[in-house]
Amino acid sequence: MLEIKDVSAWYGESRIIPSLSMNVPAGEIVCLVGRNGVGKSTSLKSIMGMVKTTSGSILLNGEEIIRKKTYERASLGIGFVPQGREIFPQLTVEENLELGLQVNGGKGKIGEEIFELFPIIKTFLKRKGGNLSGGQQQQLAIARALVSHPKILILDEPTEGIQPSIIEDIASAIQRVNSKLGITVLIVEQYLDFVLSVSNRYYVMDKGEITLSGLTKDADSELIQSKMSIG
């Protein structure tokens, strides 16, 4: 589904990612973990075309997208939920969702499956986004990314700043997005137990490089944790 090969990513003159290679097979849930500041968000922004990438290849279902604009990548089927959610607090929940339709040129409507996944969103359609709790805003951000029917959903730290009781809901929503809607998922996280419980495959990043990867079923979570805490 998504094949990233030898991608380097930069902010201005600083190279944050020297050479990233990762595979996200169709139908799977893949996670990228690592401590603060190692380059996880930059990796996702490379996939979305939001940072400068000077070399490498990013294939989406075999098609090279590395030189495409962010909106083109989105319309090819990559849904992105950024770190910090970035919903519009002054707009209603419904208006926030409608923005997600822009990916398809504003065509289509919000599918009933969105409300089945997140019943709270339907209840709160007329509320301002800013009046929702952190967990509800995260659900809204995921829902907004789903309204355009992406093939792959990319989430940047979906549990950040969310109460433990709601994290379970986010986990089950991600699993249902994958199993019921058939959408491939790539999650960046620091909360290891959470991502290992939902993913099939993991990548550990340190200082812009992948230091460990494998299938989650074979994962040694203590080893991963140690890789995440080495300074």
Ligand SMILES: Nc1ncnc2c1ncn2[C@@H]1O[C@H](COP(=O)(O)OP(=O)(O)OP(=O)(O)O)[C@@H](O)[C@H]1O
């Ligand atoms: N807009 C920017 N301009 C310059 N440098 C940046 C910018 N954004 C991030 N960086 C730097 O790039 C490096 C990687 O940042 P990135 O946000 O990708 O890390 P991260 O793994 O997502 O961290 P976190 O877990 O805190 O979200 C850091 O050293 C950071 O200071």
Ligand SMILES: [Mg+2]
């Ligand atoms: Mg980040």
